[in-house]
Amino acid sequence: MVQTVRMNLQATISALFPSGVAVCYSACCPPDAELLPAELAHTRNMVSSRLSEFRHGRWCARQAMQALGLPVGPVGKRPDRAPEWPAGVTGTIAHTGSLAAAAVARADDFVALGLDIEQAGPLEAETARLIVRPDEDGGVHGNRAKVLFSIKEAIYKCIHPVVRTYVDFQEMRVDLSGPPGSFAAVPDTNNFDAAMIAGLAGRYTVTDELVISACWIMPTH
Numbered sequence: 001m002v003q004t005v006r007m008n009l010q011a012t013i014s015a016l017f018p019s020g021v022a023v024c025y026s027a028c029c030p031p032d033a034e035l036l037p038a039e040l041a042h043t044r045n046m047v048s049s050r051l052s053e054f055r056h057g058r059w060c061a062r063q064a065m066q067a068l069g070l071p072v073g074p075v076g077k078r079p080d081r082a083p084e085w086p087a088g089v090t091g092t093i094a095h096t097g098s099l100a101a102a103a104v105a106r107a108d109d110f111v112a113l114g115l116d117i118e119q120a121g122p123l124e125a126e127t128a129r130l131i132v133r134p135d136e137d138g139g140v141h142g143n144r145a146k147v148l149f150s151i152k153e154a155i156y157k158c159i160h161p162v163v164r165t166y167v168d169f170q171e172m173r174v175d176l177s178g179p180p181g182s183f184a185a186v187p188d189t190n191n192f193d194a195a196m197i198a199g200l201a202g203r204y205t206v207t208d209e210l211v212i213s214a215c216w217i218m219p220t221h
Contacts, residue, residue, distance in 0.1 A: 009210075013101055013115070016203040016214035020109045022068035025101040029056035038074035053100070057083075057093040060102035065089065068104060082160060092157050096210070103214065111217040114158025114202070118150045118211045131169045133188075146211050148174050151204055154213035155185045158200065162217065163192040181205060185215070 014023040033055050035043065043051055061075045061083070075091070076084035085091050091104035092113040103115050120143060123131065128145035136148060151174050156167055171189035178184060183202045187194040202215030 021103050021105045022064040023103045024060040024063035026060050028098045033059035036074040042077040053095050056100040060100050064102045064104040112158045112161050114154035114215040116150045116153035116213045120209055120211050133173055150211040150213040151183050154215045158215045159197050165191050
């Protein structure tokens with residue numbers, strides 16, 4: 001049963017991305033998962049729980065690179081804590097509880113990727129008000145706020161390597177008016193040129209236990 005669930009979630013996450021993106025999902029960190037020397041350099045001050053999370057995510061990233069036929073190299077950590085991908089690779093890593101997943105692609109095919117996984121369930125009302133804009137109808141009710149939170153987390157992961165600045169939850173409106181399971185990002189900020197992410201597209205899904213959001217930016221040429 002565990003293996004079936006793992007395979008189903010692997011397929012579920014993979015289906016959110018377009019072709020050309022490889023995904024690795026893992027329910028728990030394999031005991032033999034090791035970090036590369038260049039990755040170990042970023043772990044000196046990590047507590048054990050953060051180290052396990054870091055090791056798990058990097059293991060997923062290398063599995064995804066291998067699945068795509070890319071050379072497997074270290075995934076470092078930038079000063080802003082975002083992953084530092086090998087040359088020619090773009091990707092994203094997500095964690096929740098014991099789960100981890102990574103999605104990678106060739107940088108020639110995708111400018112950036114974003115993936116977020118959250119435990120399903122409502123957000124507290126005060127937290128929801130920080131996430132949801134007034135023009136995101138019905139967002140603070142039920143599971144809707146968690147969906148918007150997950151989508152905005154995925155968007156931030158995707159656009160941050162492009163815009164190189166912090167984007168607040170209220171500075172991004174999520175448009176869910178398209179086909180079911182899809183979303184668009186509508187920036188509401190002067191902190192960066194909105195045209196930089198005009199090509200962003202995304203999808204999301206909700207299972208019994210998880211909310212999963214994925215987005216990507218493809219080259220404009």
